[in-house]
Amino acid sequence: xxxxRSACTSIMVGKKASLEGTTYISRNEDRLKAIHPKAVIVQxxxxxxxxxxxxxxxxxxxxxxxxxxxxxxxxDVDQSAGPNEEDGFNSKNVGESATESVYANERVLAxxxxxxxxxxxxxxxxxxxxxxxxxxxxxxYLGELVAKYGSAEGNGxxxxxxxxxxxxxxxxxxxWVAVKIPDDCYAxxxxxxxxxxxxxxxxxxxxxxxxxxxxVESHHLNPDPEGFNFRHIFGTDTKKDHHYNTPRVWFAQKYxxxxxxxxxxxxxxxxxxxxxxxxxxxxxxxxxxxxxxDETQYDPMGNGSAHDKLTYRAISxxxxxxxxxxxxxxxxxxxxxxxIPTFCPHVPMFANTDAxxxxxxxxxxxxxxDSAYWLxxxxxxxxxxxYEDFIEADLAYxxxxxxxxxxxxxxxxxxxLGLEGAAQTAYLTQQNQRIVDHYLxxxxxxLFELMTExxxxxxxxxxxxxxx
Numbered sequence: 001x002x003x004x005r006s007a008c009t010s011i012m013v014g015k016k017a018s019l020e021g022t023t024y025i026s027r028n029e030d031r032l033k034a035i036h037p038k039a040v041i042v043q044x045x046x047x048x049x050x051x052x053x054x055x056x057x058x059x060x061x062x063x064x065x066x067x068x069x070x071x072x073x074x075x076d077v078d079q080s081a082g083p084n085e086e087d088g089f090n091s092k093n094v095g096e097s098a099t100e101s102v103y104a105n106e107r108v109l110a111x112x113x114x115x116x117x118x119x120x121x122x123x124x125x126x127x128x129x130x131x132x133x134x135x136x137x138x139x140x141y142l143g144e145l146v147a148k149y150g151s152a153e154g155n156g157x158x159x160x161x162x163x164x165x166x167x168x169x170x171x172x173x174x175x176w177v178a179v180k181i182p183d184d185c186y187a188x189x190x191x192x193x194x195x196x197x198x199x200x201x202x203x204x205x206x207x208x209x210x211x212x213x214x215x216v217e218s219h220h221l222n223p224d225p226e227g228f229n230f231r232h233i234f235g236t237d238t239k240k241d242h243h244y245n246t247p248r249v250w251f252a253q254k255y256x257x258x259x260x261x262x263x264x265x266x267x268x269x270x271x272x273x274x275x276x277x278x279x280x281x282x283x284x285x286x287x288x289x290x291x292x293x294d295e296t297q298y299d300p301m302g303n304g305s306a307h308d309k310l311t312y313r314a315i316s317x318x319x320x321x322x323x324x325x326x327x328x329x330x331x332x333x334x335x336x337x338x339x340i341p342t343f344c345p346h347v348p349m350f351a352n353t354d355a356x357x358x359x360x361x362x363x364x365x366x367x368x369x370d371s372a373y374w375l376x377x378x379x380x381x382x383x384x385x386x387y388e389d390f391i392e393a394d395l396a397y398x399x400x401x402x403x404x405x406x407x408x409x410x411x412x413x414x415x416x417l418g419l420e421g422a423a424q425t426a427y428l429t430q431q432n433q434r435i436v437d438h439y440l441x442x443x444x445x446x447l448f449e450l451m452t453e454x455x456x457x458x459x460x461x462x463x464x465x466x467x468x
Contacts, residue, residue: 005142007278009190009248009315010100010286012158012165014183017283022329023165023407025158026285027097028315028341029074029086029322036321037077037373038086040336040360042353043130045070045091057082057122058152061122062145068130072334072351073320077363077373082122085129087324089334089351092133093161095326098124100156100189104171104234111219112172115150119170121396124157135159135166139178139207142168147210150174156189162328168207171234175215177274178207186280187273190248190289190315193235194272198228207406231272242266247298247312252288265298265312266359282327282335283402290341301387316341318380331413331428336360339376343383344393347372347439349407350416350428357436372436379447386457390450397446401439406434 013024029038032414048069053062069092073085087097099121119127119142127145132138138159150173159166168178171193179195181187182205185301187194198206200213215446222233250265256276263270292314297304300314318325323337325346332351337344349356359372367374383390412431416424 007191007244008100009188009252009289010076010097010156010158010167010201011186011188011252011288012160012167013186013280013285014165014181015163016183017186017276017280020281020286020327020329022327023160024095024282024285024288024325024327025095025160025164025165026325026335027087027100027158027323028289028317028320029324030317031321034318035377036319037363038074038322038338039077039363039373040072040074040334040349040356042356043071043073043085046130053123053127055082055117055120055123056080057207058119058120060119060123062123062127062149064127065131070354071129072349072353072356073125073129074324074336082120083126084122085125087326088125088129088328088336089328089332090129090132091352093328093332093351094129094132094134094138095160095328095332096129096132096138096148097158097160097324097326098128098155100158101191102140102154102169102171102189102193103191103236104154104193105236105368107221108172108175108219108234111221112174112215114152114154115173116152118150118152118173119145120152121155124155132159135161135164136180136207139166139168142170143176143178143207143209146170146174146176151176154193154388156194160326161313161327166207167195169193169234174209175212175234176209177207177212177230180205181273185273185275188252189272190245190250190251192241192245192249193231194249196232196272198230200228202408206381233235237268237375241268243311244313246270247293251278251291251293251296255283255288265403271369282325282406285325286335286341286402287348288315289325289337292342304352318384330417333409338373339378340380340384343380344376345398345439345443348405348435349432350412352425353429353432354425355429357433359440361434369447372440375440375443375447379443379450382447382450382454386450386454389453389457393446393450397442400443404438405435 069090071090072088165181170176247265297308323341325335335346337346
């Protein structure tokens, strides 16, 4: 059994459920430690290649196709345990986010255990994203890899294109299913098998591992008298789920469907797919990724009891290495969030680019404010250190950047859609640099303001006479 290395929260939105008419996939990539440096890069297209991928994590060995598309990625800076490229878009505007760690029960694992040197999180972007031409194809392609090499761990993988969003759960060595998120719906996953009923007569909206029905039937694994509820068959319902996983889904649904106040944060039956009560904006998705049970008694930064504040695991954490939103409309936009999501902005970057700003590609071992990763980590630490004094200013800073980004993205897209090929790529690369420069300059100025103000908040002070 492999050791899971990340614990994430994923949000998916269909194009008719979004305010902008775009599709979304998103995830907070949460790691074991608060400092887990990440970069943003562009991997170039390749042709005529004769190479083999060997995982540094578990020695999975896969011959690479001769040709592969250009794609963006957010790899680990330290790749001693594999690239962990996590998320990005390829040059056909197909996106992937890999992975959401999920856990199967012992009954199903008894008959299909994980494969020690099978597919694991470190490889699932590298081995898939450069080679797929649609979200649906992403599921098919990864499913073929699982059939051939097996899986080393349980993972949920999101795929996106301009028309569709797919979520795939790989839960044992070879068993998996995937569902197309309906255009007018959203879905939330939080480290627990999430997919529910599978309709094997509807291949347009569901995909599955060959032989999965026979596997379940032959080993007597379905606890329900009717139907094929993937969560019931393969998932877990434990104390850890009730406190670590389901409350995050509950909070997201509470925000997207505020009219429904009947749900229990510890329920094992929270629906995976729902229609929102309103069309969801980029800001709505960001809000949930930044959330920590805001305005409830469970907020660790709030005024609840000591017990309540420690009852549930929040969505935004100090150990979030990378919070990302992949948005596909007229153009692909990859929103990248470093630092603690609660305190730091998501920075938009157009995916049709030949290069990423140096502040994101070059991540030194020690802190420097020239590095985006370190700058946002520093900002988060300073804001949280004086939360009551700095949080309102921090929220205003994020709101101002969000307003600026909406306006700039609209202007840039209008101009870019009048360009083609290399001219569009060059223009978007230039605009990405301008966007990054604005975000980082604004952030440094804000950080310096907070640090200056913070000097007046020291407890090493004593007032007796204004002249002393």
